[in-house]
Amino acid sequence: MIAKAFMHLVDxxxxxSAAQQWGEAADLWTQIVAENPTSGAF
Numbered sequence: 171m172i173a174k175a176f177m178h179l180v181d182x183x184x185x186x187s188a189a190q191q192w193g194e195a196a197d198l199w200t201q202i203v204a205e206n207p208t209s210g211a212f
Contacts, residue, residue: 176205 183198 176202179205 179198179202183195183202186192186195186198
């Protein structure tokens with residue numbers, strides 16, 4: 171995944187979390203961690 175697409179995914183996950191759309195947010199965070207398991211910021 172290229173960096174711009176990855177950061178878009180992070181931004182979307184943050185938006186879903188802020189909107190309390192937990193199911194969608196959890197799916198996105200799972201994908202983010204799978205792509206970058208070493209970054210504690212995500």
